[in-house]
Amino acid sequence: MSATGIRVSPEWLVLREPADAAARSARLAGRLARHLPARGGLAIHDLGGGSGAMGRWLAPRLPGPQHWIVHDRDADLLDLAVAHPPVPTADGPAVTTEARRTDLARLGPADLAGADLVVASALLDILGAGELAAMLDACTAAACPLLLALTVVGRVALSPADDLDAHIAAAFDAHQRRSTPGGRLLGPDAVAAATAHLRAAGAEVLSDPSPWRLGAAQADLAAEWLRGWVAAACEQEPALTVPAGAYLDRRLAQAAAGGLAVIVDHADVLVLP
Template sequence: MTFAPEWLALRENADAAARSTELVDVVRETLVNRNPLTIRDLGCGTGSMGRWLAGRLGGVQHWVLHDRDPRLLGLAQASVSAIGNVTAETREGDLTALRAADLAGADLVTCSALLDLLTAEEMNALAAACVGAHVPALFTLSVAGRIELDPAEPLDAAFQDAFNAHQRRVVDGRRLLGPDAPAAAEEAFAALGASVRSAQSPWHLHADALLGEWLKGWTGAAAEQEPALATEVTEYLRRRSTASAVVHHVDLLAIPRTA
């Protein structure tokens, strides 16, 4: 699955405001004696994680940007390389094929809004790769499956349940984790002996362009999963256009014992 640069740009400020800075503080303490840092960013998109995290870590850094979309990789490399004391290179390919040997030499593995697109088997393999390479992993903005709309109305729960079921759908024989991803990630790393911390990272949206686009995508996926909701979408969107929303996500930091 790939994403349009326009959507990634629209959500970047909300992502930046939501991510846990407390987990970054722990990362910085863990990597305090390492300079320069090598960071592998999985599913990098246009490089928003690098733009958000590089300044918070400080020092000299080299980012290895992974994605399957060459257009996004080009945008990411240009923007991340423009950050002071930061260099960047790209890796195009399937992230689910990464193993410990591919992560060797990294000081940190990161991703953003990625884990819900994996299967349980792929999540277990990614955890094994990070632990096998003795590298901490900072995984941000995993969908939690909980939405709060204000004012609330009865259809909110129906759309939420249908959307969550859509997130867990089978795609090309792969059953996606969807909102089960945070728990699956924590379980996978803990089973391998890693120390795991999590933090809430909700979006707070208030009748803006991002809310409108997110609502269209949310209701569209829900109606695809439950066609009976399709007749409700137009009026529901009209009523919700002035609402506020809290879209819950989870950040996770896993540190192998030997990291």
């Protein structure tokens, strides 16, 4: 699948929103806020914005009135984004939200006309190289800052350790890089590919780690993440299915008992034209 074929459940987005909020780089958000004009309204385009979680996190950290345009193919998620808009901004002016059904594979400069800022969250790693380049070219044509949050980078740590951890992690990363009819997906290579492409276009690129840190308080999220992580690994490497079933049972029991800690590394990237 590519970004054009993935459907994310609203329940998953609700479950992960607090962990996403805790992980995103407040330093890069602060750097962005200082770069943006302090007066006048901001037009902010959120690519693959789903339920609007990025706006709910970022809007209070930015100055002035804001109009968020949330782009997604999923009409149900867009309804959620409009129904749960961001809270008022750091200095009080109102925030408005607009939903646009958009196929990101066909995104062009006209879709971002008048943008003061373009953002995306948990998007780059599900794109192929051609899709990523086309999206970034459309963004750089807008000549405005770009904040790309929560891209996986291929590092996962679980405590206590298990002998199968590394094998499942490697199979999952291979699944993230799998070939599709539209080309090979970038997966953990997306941040490096995006950084190289943007710097070649003359942009200033800053990055920060943005890891998920899941413990007893996030046991439900850890369990749901484990199910998806193991399922993808087994899809990539079917020989793992039997040992991975027992592994998943062990890990879910540990999570339910509050005895499992998980770190899933991501990176945030801020692009200043």
